[in-house]
Amino acid sequence: xxxxxxxxxxxxxxxxxxxxxxxxxxxxxxxxxxxxxxxxxxxxxxxxxxxxxxxxxxxxxxxxxxxxxxxxxxxxxxxxxxxxxxxxxxxxxxxxxxxxxxxxxxxxxxxxxxxxxxxxxxxxxxxxxxxxxxxxxxxxxxxxxxxxxxxxxxxxxxxxxxxxxxxxxxxxxxxxxxxxxxxxxxxxxxxxxxxxxxxxxxxxxxxxxxxxxxxxxxxxxxxxxxxxxxxxxxxxxxxxxxxxxxxxxxxxxxxxxxxxxxxxxxxxxxxxxxxxxxxxxxxxxxxxxxxxxxxxxxxxxxxxxxxxxxxxxxxxxxxxxxxxxxxxxxxxxxxxxxxxxxxxxxxxxxxxxxxxxxxxxxxxxxxxxxxxxxxxxxxxxxxxxxxx
Amino acid sequence: xxxxxxxxxxxxxxxxxxxxxxxxxxxxxxxxxxxxxxxxxxxxxxxxxxxxxxxxxxxxxxxxxxxxxxxxxxxxxxxxxxxxxxx
Numbered sequence: 034x035x036x037x038x039x040x041x042x043x044x045x046x047x048x049x050x051x052x053x054x055x056x057x058x059x060x061x062x063x064x065x066x067x068x069x070x071x072x073x074x075x076x077x078x079x080x081x082x083x084x085x086x087x088x089x090x091x092x093x094x095x096x097x098x099x100x101x102x103x104x105x106x107x108x109x110x111x112x113x114x115x116x117x118x119x120x121x122x123x124x125x126x127x128x129x130x131x132x133x134x135x136x137x138x139x140x141x142x143x144x145x146x147x148x149x150x151x152x153x154x155x156x157x158x159x160x161x162x163x164x165x166x167x168x169x170x171x172x173x174x175x176x177x178x179x180x181x182x183x184x185x186x187x188x189x190x191x192x193x194x195x196x197x198x199x200x201x202x203x204x205x206x207x208x209x210x211x212x213x214x215x216x217x218x219x220x221x222x223x224x225x226x227x228x229x230x231x232x233x234x235x236x237x238x239x240x241x242x243x244x245x246x247x248x249x250x251x252x253x254x255x256x257x258x259x260x261x262x263x264x265x266x267x268x269x270x271x272x273x274x275x276x277x278x279x280x281x282x283x284x285x286x287x288x289x290x291x292x293x294x295x296x297x298x299x300x301x302x303x304x305x306x307x308x309x310x311x312x313x314x315x316x317x318x319x320x321x322x323x324x325x326x327x328x329x330x331x332x333x334x335x336x337x338x339x340x341x342x343x344x345x346x347x348x349x350x351x352x353x354x355x356x357x358x359x360x361x362x363x364x365x366x367x368x369x370x371x372x373x374x375x376x377x378x379x380x381x382x383x384x385x386x387x388x389x390x391x392x393x394x395x396x397x398x399x400x401x402x403x404x405x406x407x408x409x410x411x412x413x414x415x416x417x418x419x420x421x
Numbered sequence: 422x423x424x425x426x427x428x429x430x431x432x433x434x435x436x437x438x439x440x441x442x443x444x445x446x447x448x449x450x451x452x453x454x455x456x457x458x459x460x461x462x463x464x465x466x467x468x469x470x471x472x473x474x475x476x477x478x479x480x481x482x483x484x485x486x487x488x489x490x491x492x493x494x495x496x497x498x499x500x501x502x503x504x505x506x507x508x
Contacts, residue, residue, distance in 0.1 A: 172440065178440055243480070243481075247469040248469045248473075250481065252465060253461075295458060296441065320462060348461055
């Protein structure tokens with residue numbers, strides 16, 4: 034028997050709302066199956082189970098808002114195992130509803146099925162108490178859009194207004210404010226930056242992309258991501274967590290990739306084993322994460338597993354970005370906008386594409402010397418793009 | 422495809438990428454990256470979608486020609502070998 038709990042999906046998450054069950058009592062589940070969707074300040078998050086067994090008891094109804102750590106369901110046949118990874122597990126509590134559940138009669142979806150729905154449509158459906166699994170999406174690849182929800186609402190008989198409140202961007206802003214305030218309050222940041230010549234990297238990338246179809250091309254940000262991950266192998270003290278007054282190093286490198294959401298807000302889900310993935314795989318992972326971050330469908334494990342964060346502002350951002358560490362991580366790396374500037378090269382001065390790479394790191398764990406070595410390694414790796 | 426059909430397709434593809442936007446309200450000479458808050462990944466996805474729907478393979482060196490609705494329509498039209506809009 035193992036407990037499937039409301040996960041902690043952020044440093045300051047206290048509670049979440051159970052909005053969908055993908056299983057029913059008696060269903061068999063296996064590790065990696067998404068069995069529930071939880072609405073948090075960061076939107077609707079798919080929650081996986083990490084044991085194999087049978088759902089013996091569903092303890093929390095759809096619509097209930099419960100504290101982090103609340104047992105949502107019990108899985109039989111998984112003795113001695115936890116239903117979620119340690120990072121997502123939280124203190125165990127008995128089910129305690131902190132907002133009145135709304136009774137919703139709805140069919141369950143086949144285990145593992147993924148519903149494509151925009152966050153705004155999901156919120157509207159929740160507000161209208163509409164079962165999203167009954168809707169037909171007219172968006173890309175069948176994604177359910179706001180218009181689909183509104184059309185379904187018009188087809189329904191008038192009913193009492195729902196008392197449930199959907200998650201909105203102001204809530205996400207509160208979550209960001211809480212996490213970043215805590216970071217600035219508790220973490221003694223130090224900041225470093227390095228200007229990196231991208232002539233070699235962009236020349237290589239141009240050649241790489243030239244004969245490839247659009248879907249197979251990669252963005253400069255992918256090179257940044259891979260270099261940032263590989264450099265952690267040389268400086269592993271930047272990869273891990275600061276917990277209970279000590280640094281906990283992580284052997285695996287799961288970079289959190291910062292994704293800006295439309296209308297405001299930010300999430301940084303993990304790309305697992307970033308250092309081991311090919312550039313093509315990283316591009317696919319990045320594309321997938323960005324889509325799911327904006328349309329809905331991020332998974333709990335993706336929000337709880339980043340060992341360091343990378344943010345890249347792209348071609349419409351500022352020249353320099355200095356990040357704020359996301360607790361309990363101990364470092365964040367930023368890549369500014371690529372700019373062309375006069376640069377001293379062997380033969381004199383030449384126009385060169387440059388990027389400013391910044392590091393914000395936790396002074397409780399490392400010092401500027403180590404941080405400088407890390408940035409130097411990132412710069413070195415970007416001079417040899419063919420080896421990334 | 423006519424010019425109007427290409428326009429309609431482009432607006433639909435942009436709408437798929439930026440569902441909250443109203444593409445019909447954007448002038449032909451406006452920078453779509455600014456108007457729809459498209460980042461590098463969004464623009465790359467737009468190029469992929471154009472390729473998928475029309476067969477037009479836009480090289481990176483030409484991306485800047487698609488930064489406006491008008492430019493994108495002209496580019497796709499030319500690539501499809503239809504210099505005249507045909508209404």
